[in-house]
Amino acid sequence: MPNFTPHGQAIRFGLAAVKNVGGNAIESTVAARKKLGRNFRSLFEFCEEVDLRLLNKRVLESLIKSGAMDSIGRRAQLMQALDKAIDRAQKNPRDAESGQHGLFGVFADEPARTTTMLFPILRIGMSTRAWPPRKRF
16 A cells, blocks of 8 residues: 555545554554454553554654544643553553452453543643644644
């Protein structure tokens, strides 16, 4: 697939053209989205569903800066929440393997998932300013 494709009056920009994003990262993202059957709703959900061995922090930063994740939040907000999202996504499988559950997860048939959380209200949501246009591009 070429990196740029005309689509009516717009131009589609392929993820392969984004710096630091390779084919394996794209395949992991597409597979996770197909598994969900819908678009990602949050950065936290994205990080939990993709293979973070293929999408490291540098790849995620490039996707955010290129605008590939604009549908789930503002770029400045996503960059601020990135470390926390990666940490949570790496911690959840480790906790499940070791048999650790949250206080309320002990009584549930299925472990509770926190992917519906769009952005924590704590220090990230309201205090993060949008990037100026010059920094966005």
